[in-house]
Amino acid sequence: MHHHREAVPGVVRARSFPLALLLAASLLAGCERGSADGPGTSATGPSGCPAADARARAAVTRAEKTDVPWNGPTAGPAAVPGKTLVYVAQTMTNPGVAGVAEGVREAAGVIGWKVRVIDGEGTPAGIQAALSEAVALKPSGIVIGGFDPNATSQQVARATAARIPLIGWHAVASPGPSANPRLFTNVTTNVGEVAAISAQWVIARSHGHAGVVLFTDASIPFAKHKSELIKRGLAACPGVRLLAYENIPIPDASGRTPREVSFLLSRFGTRWSHSVAINDLYFADAAPAFRAAGEEGSGPPFNIGAGDGDPSAFQRINSRQYQAATVPEPLSLQGWQILDEFNRAFSGRPASGYVAPVHVSTADNSEGATTWDPSGYREAYRRIWHK
Structure with missing residues (x-):
């Protein structure tokens, strides 16, 4: 059966459910799949959380600004010649991981280094084998691309013993150096800012009345931590209810997400008004199920990705096809930053300490772009490296 939803922001309509389904939903409340309680009783009246709503709207307005000047490093060591890097990817099917790898390659061409990418293919064994191969190659440095170094502790120990510096991308919960x-x-x-603005976008978009599904990959500590912070942010508004907390590993997303979305649509109906995912790719995989159910591409549910802002996410947003917003990582910039951080390591300098600003991209502010990057970073890094 096809369900038609009126695509009005923040409006959540009730629907009758069989008694057995309601009883089952109540029994599931509090488990990992989330509470089955619906959003506030009225989405057309006053905000479900006036103070939190006001804060959310102000934060989202700031984050949607596009005229963001370069606030990263403008000084540092000149390029050290003749270095080689290995980029070990959690999986190149993860658009964020692949996007950063492309940024690393681009920057390596500018600085004059060689880069090899080894795909861990999304499995623990594959990632361990990939990092083992990387260490055996004896490169100047290794990138931990989107996976938990603790899951490869033996390989990390071998790299450390060989004095091969390691730089992570989304490898641990916080930006900056890591001792363990x-x-x-x-x-x-x-990650705290990304999680917060994602939750605030839902609060502001719904005027404090929403039923939310949250998609995560709990096998990746970084992703699990992000989703827990998103849950905390949503809880700041009593009118926002977490309907389900869906744990779908990224390597399994293409197979599992369509089935889960179909189930969630039948379970929650129009109570499901918004979604947040720790990675945009979930909405690429969800789109066929939404389409098959007769859902409008412009929503509801109104979907925001809390990373990574790959080109396909922007395409869905710009065409209003089952994604309304993303909190993008500046993937190309981060690839360039990784090269600069390695250059600092090779030069005996400390890490730069730079953290890219949080941003929200929508169809209204992306102007048809398929990526997000602050301006000026390429010129700044070129000036640093080629004094």
Whole structure:
């Protein structure tokens, strides 16, 4: 059966459910799949959380600004010649991981280094084998691309013993250097800010009345931490209810997400008004199920990705096809930053400490772009490296 939803922001309509389904939903409340309680009783009246709503609207307005000047490093060591890097990817099917790898390649061409990418293919064994191969190659440095170094502790120990510096991308929860696991630095936006603005976007978009499904990959500590912070942010508004907390590993997303979305649509109906995912790719995989159910591409549910802002996410947003917003990582910039951080490591300098600002991209502010990057970083890094 096809369900038609009126695509009015923040409007959540009730629907009758069989008694057995309601009883089953109540029994599931509080488990990992989330509470089955619906959103507030009225989405057309006053905000479900006036103070939190006001804060959310102000934060989202700031984050949607596009005229963001370069606020990263403008000084540092000149390029050290003749270096080689290995980029070990959690899986190149993860658009964020692949996007950063492309940024690393681009920057390596500018600085004059060689880069090899090894795909861990999304499995623990594959990632361990990929990092083992990387260490055996004896490169100048290794990138931990989107996976937990603690899951490869033996390989990390071998790299450390061989004095091969490691730099992570989304490898640990916080940006900057890490003592355990030992990373020269970890390149990422601030996960707390990303999680907060994602939750605030839902609160502001719904005027404090929403039923939310949250998609995560609990096998990746970084992603699990992000989703827990999103849950905390949503809880700031009593009118926002977490309907389900869906744990779908990224390597399994293409197979599992369509089935889960179909189930959630039948379970929650129009109570499901908004979604947040720790990675945009979930909405690429969800789109066929939404389409098959007769859902409008412009929503509801109104979907926001809390990373990574790959081109396909922008295409869905710009065409209003089952995604309304993303909190993008500046993937190309972060690839360039990784090169700069390695250059600092090779030069005996500390990490730069730079953290890219949080941003929200929508169809209204992306102007048809398929990526997000602050301006000026390429010129700044070129000036640093080629004094």
